[in-house]
Amino acid sequence: MKSTIFSPPPDDDHRPKNDGSLESIMAEYLERIEAGENPSPETYLSAYPEHADELRSFFRNHHWIVETPTPQTPLLIGTHVGPYEIESEVARGGMGVVYRAKQQGLERPVALKLISSGLLAGEEERKRFRIEAEAAARLDHPGIIAIHEIGSWQGYEYFSMTLVDGPTLQQRVDANEFDDAESARIVREIARAVAYAHRAGIVHRDLKPENILLSHD
Structure with a gap:
């Protein structure tokens, strides 16, 4: 039996x-x-879908006023998100959380990115997340991770990507593993990928060694 962190929405x-x-x-x-309780915004959103937009705005504003972090995407290890079974968390960023997952049917490993603010994400945030995915899906370059699918699950936007198991460029730099020839080759490959994206009208606004993955081949 697969575990899940979500309980059924409360009935009347x-x-x-x-x-x-x-x-x-x-x-x-x-x-x-x-009163010292920690009520779940998700419970209220599920129970009162007729007020969902107003409640999302209320919850976001409340957490900002009291200076507590907005609830993030919950830990989903063992959960099925559409056709994907979550296996482990890979990374968290400003807009999303990336998990390692297995795509059922094809039985292949993938990287699965979910919007980080989950059910509290407003319409504009959801739109930006989907635009990012759709823009990346139009790219076809060996130096850019391929997008497989864009979808929605229980109110969470997501998209799946090719899983790169290698380290980040920053990890390789910190380990001092490069000679001059290898450094030049990697810089050349990065420049080619970035130039291709620019020609397609896409600019990566957070390009840094921590966000560059190196495959083993």
């Missing part, structure tokens, strides 16, 4: 006790916070 008999209006939902949430 188990909804938080209020009259269902947006004001009473927000008031109850704040009262529970003041």
Whole structure:
């Protein structure tokens, strides 16, 4: 049996006790916070889909006001996201979390990126995430990771990519593993990939050694 961190959305008999209006939902949430509880925004979003947009905005603003971090994508190890089974977390960034996963049916390893703010992501954030994926999917270059699929799962936007098992460029630099010839070759390959993306109208706004993966071949 596969584990999952998600419980079924509460039914009407188990909804938080209020009259269902947006004001009473927000008031109850704040009262529970003041009482020392840690209510889950996801529970409220699932229970009150008719107020989802307003509640997302409320939760984001509340976490900003009290200077606590916005809830991130939960740990999904062992969970199935569409046709992908999550195996481990690879990295976290400003917009997304990348997991190592296995694509069911094809039984191949992939990298799976989910939007980091999850159910609290607003429409504009979801749009930016999807635009990033669609732009990357149009690229076809040996030095750029290929996008396999773009989708949505339980309110989370995601896209799958070719998994690169090698180290980052920063890790290789820190280990002092390069001679002059190898350094020149890697710089040349990076420049070719970046130039190709630029010709396609795409600019990588966070290009740095930590974000460059080196394959073993």
